Amino acid sequence: MTNYTKDLETTIAKLAAKGKGILAADESNATITKRFEALNIQSTADTRRAYRELLVTTPGISEYVAGVILFEETLNQTASTGEAFPELLKKHGILPGIKVDKGLVALPNTTDEQFTQGLDGLSERLAEYKTKGACFAKWRAVYNIGAGTPSALTIRANAEGLASYAALCQAHGIVPIVEPEILIDGDHTIERCFDVTENVLHAVFHSLFKHKVKLEYIILKPSMVINGKKCAAKATAEQVGKATVTILRRTVPAAVPTINFLSGGQSPEEATANLNAMNLLPGNPWNLSFSYARALQDYCMKTWKGDAKNAAAAQKIFFERAKLNSLASVGKYTTALEKENSLVA
Ligand code: 13P
Numbered sequence: 001m002t003n004y005t006k007d008l009e010t011t012i013a014k015l016a017a018k019g020k021g022i023l024a025a026d027e028s029n030a031t032i033t034k035r036f037e038a039l040n041i042q043s044t045a046d047t048r049r050a051y052r053e054l055l056v057t058t059p060g061i062s063e064y065v066a067g068v069i070l071f072e073e074t075l076n077q078t079a080s081t082g083e084a085f086p087e088l089l090k091k092h093g094i095l096p097g098i099k100v101d102k103g104l105v106a107l108p109n110t111t112d113e114q115f116t117q118g119l120d121g122l123s124e125r126l127a128e129y130k131t132k133g134a135c136f137a138k139w140r141a142v143y144n145i146g147a148g149t150p151s152a153l154t155i156r157a158n159a160e161g162l163a164s165y166a167a168l169c170q171a172h173g174i175v176p177i178v179e180p181e182i183l184i185d186g187d188h189t190i191e192r193c194f195d196v197t198e199n200v201l202h203a204v205f206h207s208l209f210k211h212k213v214k215l216e217y218i219i220l221k222p223s224m225v226i227n228g229k230k231c232a233a234k235a236t237a238e239q240v241g242k243a244t245v246t247i248l249r250r251t252v253p254a255a256v257p258t259i260n261f262l263s264g265g266q267s268p269e270e271a272t273a274n275l276n277a278m279n280l281l282p283g284n285p286w287n288l289s290f291s292y293a294r295a296l297q298d299y300c301m302k303t304w305k306g307d308a309k310n311a312a313a314a315q316k317i318f319f320e321r322a323k324l325n326s327l328a329s330v331g332k333y334t335t336a337l338e339k340e341n342s343l344v345a
Helices: 005-015 029-037 045-056 085-091 122-132 152-171 190-210 236-253 270-278 294-304 307-328 336-340
Strands: 022-023 065-070 093-100 103-107 115-118 137-142 175-180 259-261 285-290
Touching: 005 065, 005 259, 022 045, 022 294, 022 307, 029 045, 045 065, 045 085, 045 093, 045 294, 065 085, 065 137, 093 336, 103 270, 115 137, 115 152, 122 152, 137 152, 152 175, 152 190, 152 307, 175 190, 190 236, 259 270, 259 294, 270 285, 270 294, 270 307, 285 294, 285 307, 294 307
Parallel strands: 022 065, 022 285, 065 093, 093 137, 137 175, 259 285
Antiparallel strands: 103 115
């Protein structure tokens, strides 16, 4: 098999660059349609292409965004300039990535828990994505906190899935984003999320070790340690930052170069403030940055409204949000910057 170490080194060095993060623009058609329809935007292949083109061609965005995760539809689309999307991204100084999992299925013998599918044929798909320009990939596993969940079975099955995927990616010279998402839905406390996250990450890194995944060439994309959305006791940014970093220190080897969080349904401001709080804590061995979808895109999509006339204003909003998160990734964000940013809707 070809030795792709050089490719992996080059890609991870760019994605882990200080002050930069990743934009997740890889919503499945069903998910982006839901987001568009909530704003009365029609969801067609064309509107999805126009919206994603708007995001990646935002002037100056490569200062804050090193890579963009694409959905397969976008990877295969041609931008209005006639270029294929991966080409367009590269021209704008951004690395193209691709979501490669095939979504969630019910995991038998659990209480409504889910398993991520997509391993069959993955090796062939990775080879194809690489020829199309993808340098990195994403696979998302989900865990919900409830009575008796996540179960040991779900934690183990998903850890194995993530590790099998990650090993295959590296064999193809593609940097894997390993995404175990503990959902924010529910009324659980931050303490419960703390325990669950420790178990999940411990299992994930055990499986990565068993599959001989080179930790130097992965990106961990976890959820933050935070209270459930319906929990009355709302944790402060300081509490979220401290709890998250404590769990990461217990479970994530220092060999992992960068940890890029998902936003998971937090408001844009919360996601930024919580990331900043982590970066105020001294002595972290890894880069701590973002790989948000909603927290980066919400205000931008609301400003765009599906109308080309609003594209420039939407790009400005996106740029500002990315800049605030870049500042948070180096501990230099303050809420006062939100107020100064009159562009934020
Ligand atoms: P959110 O930031 O909206 O949680 O999305 C990140 C992501 O890529 C989910 O897989």
